Amino acid sequence: MKAKRTYRSKMRILADMMRAIQGEGENGAGPTKILYTANLSHDRLTQYLEELAEKELIILTHAESNNRVYALTEKGREFLKEFVRVERISEAFGIEI
């Protein structure tokens, strides 16, 4: 019997990326770290990083060098905090988001 495959919602993927960045602390995280931690393809990673930056949830530091590093903005930290709360409440009722 085939195992049922569950897909993450876009919101969860964005939150996973932000968690990966937060996990690296104040220094922020590079694309490779985010890619592996959030389990994404390279194309998706680029697309979503742009989206997060556009929404001012993350900021690109060291933009001039080859070693791109992303950090959470204050707005991003607040968003992630709110998402964690929503995630806990939803899961408590058995609702996957």
Add this chain to the structure above:
Amino acid sequence: MQEQIVTLIRLDLLFETIGGIIALMVAYYATKAFNLTGQKRLSDLSTGFLVLAAGLFSHVGGTWYFFVRLGVEGELTPDLTRLIVLITVVYHLLRMMAYILFVVSTRRSMPTKQHEMVVLLALPVLIDINLEILTIIILLVVVLQAFMNYAVIRSRYALYVLTGFSMFLLSHLFLILAGDNVGTYLLSQAFQLLGFIAFLVMLYKAGRE
């Protein structure tokens, strides 16, 4: 004795008012979660708690109105008897609809087609059996789903939800057993309040930890 019963009923209305406010808070957070994620089941959950709050507030308001009119008219007239029956039926129907929405929103599998839910919502009107027993059966399903969810994810937040729904179930069981016993009736109301408090603790802890 009459004075004691009126005091107990006032306490019961206070419990229901607090419960209604907590239900509105859960509905608010469920709506917030729905706006953030677009998950339809969160919207159903929010509607469930809104309907539950509406049921509780209509019962509180209706019962107060009943006592005010009883005070004015001085005796239980046929009009007043009809009024209290209407208040009670509306209260039971709204709570039952809320629990049906909880059944739909909290099950772990994929949601079913829309028309199935409409039929479920119409059940209280279509089936002419004791409303309280039907409510207990529906609530039993909600509690089982909450238990299965807790067994799978083992989070303390899921445990609070399981506790909340279990308290609601106990509340309805005591309500059936109450009969003319005011003490058991109040115990039933206390269990309902404890259920709402479990939801409140869950909301608080989910935001703090």
